[in-house]
Amino acid sequence: MSGPSxxxxxxxxxxxxxxxxxMAWRVPFGLLLGLGFPLLLLVIFGSSPKLTRPIPGLGxxxxxxxSFPVLVGWTILALSCLVLPQTLVRYRxxxxxxxxSVTPVPPTWLLAAQVVLNIGLAAVGMALLLIVGRAAFxxxxxxxxPGFWLVILLTITALFAIGLCMASVISNSAAARAIGGLFxxxxxxFAGLWVPREMxxxxxxxxxxxxxxxxxxxxxxxxxTGSFPPLQSLLLLAADAVVFGYLAVHYFRxx
Amino acid sequence: MSPALDTDSNTAITASHLTKTYGLVKAVDDVSFSVREGExxxxxxxxxxxxxxxxxxxxxxxxxxxGSIKLLGRDPSRDHDALHAVVGVQLQASAVQDRLKVKxxxxxxxxxxxxxxxxxxxxxxxxLGEKRDAQYRALSGGQKQRLSVALALIGRPRIxxxxxxxxxxxxxxxxxxxxxxxxxRERGATIVLxxxxxxxxxxxxxxxxxxxxxxxxxxxxxxxxAEKVAGGKRVRFTPxxxxxxxxxxxxxxxxxxxxxxxxxxxxGSGELVNVVILTLAREGIEAKDVQMGxxxxxxxFVRLTGRLxxxxxxxxxx
Numbered sequence: 001m002s003g004p005s006x007x008x009x010x011x012x013x014x015x016x017x018x019x020x021x022x023m024a025w026r027v028p029f030g031l032l033l034g035l036g037f038p039l040l041l042l043v044i045f046g047s048s049p050k051l052t053r054p055i056p057g058l059g060x061x062x063x064x065x066x067s068f069p070v071l072v073g074w075t076i077l078a079l080s081c082l083v084l085p086q087t088l089v090r091y092r093x094x095x096x097x098x099x100x101s102v103t104p105v106p107p108t109w110l111l112a113a114q115v116v117l118n119i120g121l122a123a124v125g126m127a128l129l130l131i132v133g134r135a136a137f138x139x140x141x142x143x144x145x146p147g148f149w150l151v152i153l154l155t156i157t158a159l160f161a162i163g164l165c166m167a168s169v170i171s172n173s174a175a176a177r178a179i180g181g182l183f184x185x186x187x188x189x190f191a192g193l194w195v196p197r198e199m200x201x202x203x204x205x206x207x208x209x210x211x212x213x214x215x216x217x218x219x220x221x222x223x224x225t226g227s228f229p230p231l232q233s234l235l236l237l238a239a240d241a242v243v244f245g246y247l248a249v250h251y252f253r254x255x
Numbered sequence: 256m257s258p259a260l261d262t263d264s265n266t267a268i269t270a271s272h273l274t275k276t277y278g279l280v281k282a283v284d285d286v287s288f289s290v291r292e293g294e295x296x297x298x299x300x301x302x303x304x305x306x307x308x309x310x311x312x313x314x315x316x317x318x319x320x321x322g323s324i325k326l327l328g329r330d331p332s333r334d335h336d337a338l339h340a341v342v343g344v345q346l347q348a349s350a351v352q353d354r355l356k357v358k359x360x361x362x363x364x365x366x367x368x369x370x371x372x373x374x375x376x377x378x379x380x381x382x383l384g385e386k387r388d389a390q391y392r393a394l395s396g397g398q399k400q401r402l403s404v405a406l407a408l409i410g411r412p413r414i415x416x417x418x419x420x421x422x423x424x425x426x427x428x429x430x431x432x433x434x435x436x437x438x439x440r441e442r443g444a445t446i447v448l449x450x451x452x453x454x455x456x457x458x459x460x461x462x463x464x465x466x467x468x469x470x471x472x473x474x475x476x477x478x479x480x481a482e483k484v485a486g487g488k489r490v491r492f493t494p495x496x497x498x499x500x501x502x503x504x505x506x507x508x509x510x511x512x513x514x515x516x517x518x519x520x521x522x523g524s525g526e527l528v529n530v531v532i533l534t535l536a537r538e539g540i541e542a543k544d545v546q547m548g549x550x551x552x553x554x555x556f557v558r559l560t561g562r563l564x565x566x567x568x569x570x571x572x573x
Contacts, residue, residue: 007336008367015366023354095349099403102314102344104336104410105367 008104016105016113024117030083034118035125037078038071042129046137058198059225065140066196068133069220073191073213075125076155079118080163081187082180087114088167089176098255107254115160122156143226151219151229154237158212161241164248187213197221209233212240267292267414267445268313273322275308282308283319284469292413295436295446297456297463297477299552305469306449307347310418313447314344326414340368343412345403345420353392357383357402360391361409368410377405380435382428396423404432408439415439418449433458453552465556472559480555487524489548490531493517495541502538506530522550 024030045051051063058066088111091097100107133139142148166183170176190208192200197208197217208214215236219229268290275283283305290296298306311317313324315331315338324331329338351360361378365371378384381401386394394402404420417436421429436459440446450456456463457477464474473480481487487510503509508525521531532542 008340009369012363012366015363019352019355019359019363022359023352026354091352094353095346096352098316099346099349099351099406101316102339102342102346103364103367104340106336 012105013109013113016109017116020110020113020117024121030079030118030121034075034078034083034121035128038074038125039128039132041067041074042071042133043136046133046139052137058196063196064137065224066198066221067193068129068139069217069224070188070191070193071129072126072152072220073155073216074188074193075129076122076152076159077184077187077213079122079125080156080159081166082184084114084118084160084163085166085170085180086173086176088164089170090173092167092253092255093171093173095255101254111164115164119156119160126152140224142220142223144223144228147228148220148223151216151223151233151237154219154234154241155212155216158216158237158240158244161244161248162212165244165251168248168251168253187211190214191217210236212237265291267294267327268296268447269323269325270309270313271323273309273312273319273324275305275312275317275319281469283312286322286466286469286471288464288471288474290445290447292445293440293443294461295440295448295459297460298447298449298466299451299453299456299463299556300466301451304466306451306466307418308469309466310344310346310416310447310449314342314346314416315339316346340410341413343407343410343415345407345415345417347418349403350399351391351402351406354390356388356390357394358387360402361387361405364406364409370411372409372411374409377408377435380431380438381405382431397425397428400424401428401432404435408435411442412444414445414447416447416449419451420448421450421452421455429455453556456552463552465552465559467556467560473555477552481550481552482524483555487522487550488527489520489522489550490528491515491518491520491544491546491548492531492542493544494519494535495543498535498538498540503531503534506534518544 045064045067048064054060054062055066091110097107097110100110130139130141134141162183166176166180170179189195190204190211191197191213192208195204197205197214200208209218209232215233219233219237222229266289268288270289271287273283273286274281286305286309288296298309300306308317312319313326313331315335318332326338326342331338331342351364355363357378361374365374378387381404383398383401383405386398391399391402400420400423404417407415407417420436421432424432433455436446436448446459448456448459460477462474462476463480464471465480466472475483500512503521504512506523508527508530509521509523511522513520513522521527523530528545528547532545535542
């Protein structure tokens, strides 16, 4: 039979992305949790004289300076493992993905739009932390620039793979909120939000090194102070990306 | 490409020997039908009869365990993207992003197609014009339903598959939707209408398949089914004096005759009322208190299954 070109118009992806962005603005859960909250903490830490003083236990860094990688990790983690899976699980639950699967546009496009949007928001969040931290509070910028971006890239890939994997195996919104929330706080704990990694006792520090966000912190901290990120961190993040990416693709269900 | 089907260019949909089992339940059991291009084809039956599973197989959401389906020569489970460019679907249990406004949703879905329909015309035809700025989550059930019909038609589909499209609509909205479907048909589209609503099928469908417990029990035009299965027309009257049954039952239009006390009920087809009155008049008998009725699809369904459409699920199981 003859017919119109089987490929859907490419502009459809732009429209999907635009509309997902509109909704992120209308329900600013992701904006507040992923961008607003870490920025607020940065401002609080940066304005406190006690927290901007160098501390011997932190290798002469201030608590403010040491918390910067954790806040970057927070931004990526919130958007990849809270916002993304909750949105996708809800779309599946409501039948949004089912509806889309009877149009010429495959539902993978909506997934892709969500991933692109949240990575974009994470990038904006990181830029805000860097710019505000530097301009207002004299944050020391990373010394090993390629190392810094390499860790950031791997962190984004690994955490978004984990987020997509959550979206694949979790079947309802309540579970997505509970599991996502638990994972979020556990990861931030091991990343050193409450107890800086330098001050963690040995088994705790050891565990931290093997968590995705802990590995990411080790890498970012190295890059901040001028050495290339440890190979173990880079390999761990890459392995997380591959394993969870595979699981996400393998277990994803449209309804 | 399926040369066998393309030889008959007037066939839009062919389903042959579809079977789909969930656990021990045969949701669809050896279902076959074909739909001509430009036809409105109804799939009618009670809840749980297998209508939705049939639709899901037609639209590629489920792969049947056995049997084959071709829409415009294409296999829905293989040719997904190409098929959905020309097949519009309205599903139950589906939704759109709920924080989007109606106009944004329409604009989004419009962008999925190369030659979309005129959105204004569609929206006005479905009475959604005033709701363009409302978010999806603020719509009533009936408004969501109408939007979902709009989304099924927004790509100017050559085939539209509509599952329970007027469920939850008030009578006026229902009639507006029917009028819209008739306009879509005039454009030459083929429509598969899944319903358990007899009046809808009688008004819109060229042919209907009655489906019960996963099987098609009859396929014909609504009138044909009503006449063939349920006897067609009924005339009830009180004769001015008794007469031999044969007087009427000899007539080809008359199928059966029954005495109900002083009344007589005749079931048949064609110009039944005229036949009854004129035949009796020739013998000098007057038919008083004449009441006429038409058997409908509902009667046909009852006759075929011994159960009512709406509560067939609760009926006695053989």
